[in-house]
Amino acid sequence: MNMAAMTELPPVDISVETRDAIVVGVRQVMALLQKAELLDKDMTYQKLLVEPESLFYYIQTYRSNRAACDAIVKSADGKPVRDDKTILSCGVNLLQVQRLMVLTCAKRVFGVSGQIRAQPAEEKPAKSGFGFFKKAEKEEPKTMSNEERFLSELAKYLAFDWQLPLLDTYRQHLTYQHLLELGSDLAVIPTEQAIEAAGKLDPADIRKAREMLENDFVTMLNDNPQAVNGVIYWNRDWYKFLRPLLGRKVWQFFARDRQFFTLVANMDKAKIRIFGESLAFIAPENLAEFERLNIDKIAALVGAFHTNFGLEMEGFMSEKRFAKDILRRLVESFMYLKKDQEQIKIYADLTCKAIGPSIDAWRAKLI
Template identity: 30%
Template sequence: MSDDDTKLELKKPLIEAISIQLPPTVAVDKSIKAQIIQGTKDAIATLHGNEALDKEMDFDTILNEPANLKHFFEVFKDNIDLFAETVVDKSGDPITDETTETACGVTLQQVKKLLISTATRRFFVRNDGKVITKKQKKKVKTMMFFTKEVTVKKKVKLKEGAAKFDVMKRIIGFDWQLDLLEFYRDELPDAHMLVLGDDLLVIQDIKRGQEVVSIHHEDFKKVKESVGVYFRNVVAHGAAAIPGILYWRKDLVMAFIKAMGEGAWDFFKREKEFFDHCTELDNARIGIYGDTLAYIAHENLTELNRLNLDRLEATLGAWKDTFSDNISEILSEPLLSTDILRPMVDSFIHLEAKDNGQFKVGCRTAVSSLKEEVLAFIKEAKARHAEEAANTADLDAEEENS
């Protein structure tokens, strides 16, 4: 690798903002739409004829249940060779991808979008028209010039599904969304939907979606102000980092993100007590610790923080080089602080060195000499924790039985 390549690699950011690709638009007239519908019915018939699809799966049965439509897409893809003469481009050649235009001027991706949107609307409006009782606030007169607000019960017809579909239809069109339709319809509040908009597309499983719903929608607005273009990265990780992001000032939030990359979300998920130990960190120290802050125990952070910037950077570098893949397991052990780190940091504070280069050499030698001792210590610490956990479990069981 040349020096120029090395410089470019060093300048490459640790994190890239997630970009959003909306589902393909389907601007077709009635005749093209009719061709798509007929083409889908013909495809179903072909699959029936080749015993690739259950004959009970007709056009409406497939579109009435998201799971059925997803199954149809999978069967179609697995049997694409059956359509070599019918699914063709304008030259008559068979199509095997989703982005090439078919003879009727639309792509298979656009066909999927139309079918998914149709299935979504049917699923959303399934309960529309059902009469339910809702509590509503209403102003009533109490005296000639005065009114008061009271809560009354009123029977209304549900039309929530159609309204929600109208808001969401622009972003509906991916087959993976078929697994999320029940979540969209029944669990995703309108307020979250309006605040997130296109950002909903980075949520691709129900667990992440439920984490997002658990956060108040107003907090998303505050987070957007703090993280800027990285907001989608936050949402994609399930939003569990949001309380941690809200703990910090905007400038420090960005300092953590720039220093840690994607590891920042694990840092922001940590407990408030740990954040309290990080409040005195400046941008320089944040940059040195980097993703270490996602796992280091606050006791170990306190010991290392006694070093000046140059010696802290050299010490952390030596630990990472020496322990490599085990570094997170080691620095997350709080017992390491008094038995190993404290005497080491004391010696490093008073270690005489002509310059930083000489200190780095001495530091690497010292940390390397501790390797076997540290690994043995971590093994003993884990055994001690396991014994304590077992004793606690026994005590809890005794209390339950007494």
């Protein structure tokens, strides 16, 4: 799925005549697919308009069998069409056809009739009784129902077949304020889980997070929506500092509690760089034990843990009991160690190798 392409929504400013031609074409394509036994015989045009899953299936079936529809779907110069951007004989491309059908289906799902007004009412001049213009007056809009208001905003970002199975999810889990804050990102949030998670967030927090994360916002929402609470804790400078250090675990870190963030914020940034991705999982009790050492010894010991235990490190460093049961004694053995930096690194490596069996035995007791 090309997220960049999805942000370019095709226009739906289509004439009535073209819309009529599109309806005829959709029906004819359906008949061809049914004749070729590629589409269920009980599929009807009306089903496409009221059942999002049926419309999604229809579009997917066409895309997988374009050649079967060459007699109907032709380019402006009469050639077969193998992509969605080529202008058709009716004057629009398939992306426009798709968006028109998605919006029509959405109106049926939301129970909205008539035209969706996505733009505010325009001001029009009013004539006085003497034929002169009075001060421009705003045309009073008709009262919109909650469903019409919601769909008018959502419709700005509806265009793709993958959004069809999500129509009910939008309605159940998002509010009008959510739509306003999510804005164009609605066109690049492809999963039900991410939309549900967004619906649990305060719209004001979404606004702050989008301003902070910019292009990272959708990635965060799809990976770990709870990270928004951590993102808005930090200022932009801190975020720019932490983002590259945390790597693939960035959203795991930002999903942690604020008490832990306070602990990290009070650390020297040079020490924060040493811990890096491990800040996403290390228990605060373990972090506090490391903090008893000077920066050179922290670097040596943390480096030795990463070298000797790799990904397994998360399994015990995330346990607060590890601090009291094992790490504390280890840290104390380093506190008064008088060696140069290279010797400290060697000592840390040998020590981590030596305590490996003890850590394995300790972890076995946790299970």
